[in-house]
Amino acid sequence: MGLLLALPALVLIILLIVIPIGQAIYYSMTEWNGVTSTWIGTSAWTQAFHNPTLWRVLENNALLLLSVPFALGIPLCIAVLLHQKVAGWKIFRSIYFLPTAISWVVIGLVAEHFFAYSGTLNSMLDWLGFSNAHTNMLGNESTALIALGITFIFSMIGTNTMLFLTGLATLDPSQEEAARIDGASSWKIFRHITIPHLTRFIQLAFVITIISAFSALFSLIFVMTGGGPGYSTTTVEFLVYQTGFAQSQFGTAALYGLILFVIMCVVGVFQLRLLGAKD
């Protein structure tokens, strides 16, 4: 009876997730254009790792991880601000979470407008009197990734603030009060009571942010830069799409997909330990 009820879900997952993983492993060792495939063997993998493009792209992924501390730190500060519950804080909360609802395609379009040569960023520089500091961040190989990182941080603020605020709501106010009466400073209370209490929430936000950094940037990259200029904003997930659909090298694309899969497995082990720790 139990198995029967679980069966439709299991069939769906096996057909559309498990089997394709097996196929991806097979096809990663072939030359494949979607119709015919010729076997190459494991040398496909050694070849792939000798491809400088892959390393360039992995470097982009590594650099994007530098945005993770900001994507956690800024929401933590915002959550603490909201938790002070000044008059009207619920309205502020709704405003802060609102970007969470909109597609990263839309955020990417707006970000493109922000960073464009005639966009908001340069208008702000003009207004501050730094007209000669005009930038074209998305068009420049050395700055495009920074613009992408900033947009990513913005996109994560809502979700992570939501997580931290939920965590703060479960904090026992009498504990803080007692510490305050004992003469502890606000910073000490934050450091020794608030942060330890939030550990689980910070870990969860960390995992969600890392997963997003590796596998949710497609929309942003697609509308903001298309992976360019050059390969300066191509990440592994975007490389899969480019290699497969722009260059029709399905086998190599499947291989890149598996590299992403391995990275996610490492993150996944971390997450399972996180979830398992409660039982």
Added chain:
Amino acid sequence: MSATLVSPPKVITPSSPKLTARQYRRRVGRGVLLVVMILVAAVMLYPFVVMLVTSFKTESQYLIGHGSSLQSWKDLNQTLPVGQELLNSTIICSASIFIVLVVGGAAGFAFAKLQFRGSNVVFLTVVSAMMVPLQAILMPEFVNMAKLGLTTSYFGAVIVYAALGTPFSIFLFTTYFRRIPDELIEAGIVDGLGYTGVLTRLILPLALPAIATVTVLQFIQIWDDLLVGLLFLQNPSQRPITVGLAALAAGRTTSIPELLAGSLVSALPAMLVYLGFQRFLIQGLTMGIDR
């Protein structure tokens, strides 16, 4: 009035000037807090302000930076078939969410209440499937669907979304059903409700919050998604609005005000769902910790 500028005299009782200083600091603190919060709000509202303001300009007004017009809204439907694409998004979202709920709810109930041999191992495998990013299986998935001829109908995209959403749905339903005591279900059977009665009168009402959480999370995720819609719906007339928007943007010939007007239209349904069902979203995100 100059007295306010000098530090409080230390002649009265030692506690009272300390208190006023603290009150003063507190008041300044609240003021600073409010200013910071308004600044943060301005940053978070920026996308919406840009979309709204820019959509009421023509391309040339946008370039010179002033003036306003309704032209972009009038022309929008020619550039982007808004009505059709909103309908496509709705069809795809509803169908996928329906599958995710039925299939995931049933499996969640099985894993929580009707354990079978090896069900724990299967459950763990399902939960780890949550971590598989679509890009990892994109190529075989795409070729399989194309070979079956499913990339020219809604069905291909719908089952891909359903398969990607199901592991999380199972996880959430299982966690949820585990908290319902067995005795309650047994009592229902003893009282002669029968299996259908237990399902419709006991389990479904109890599962309502979990159903709402899965629905809201999946709606926002699918409505906002690009990759699946871009690849698994090869027929442009079946495109959801997010994909239509991204395809327009990639063309780089569309007027920016029209593009941002379209963005606003595409963002509205998800924003409304979000504003109405915020708490289910939070519930879903924090599922599995501190319980």
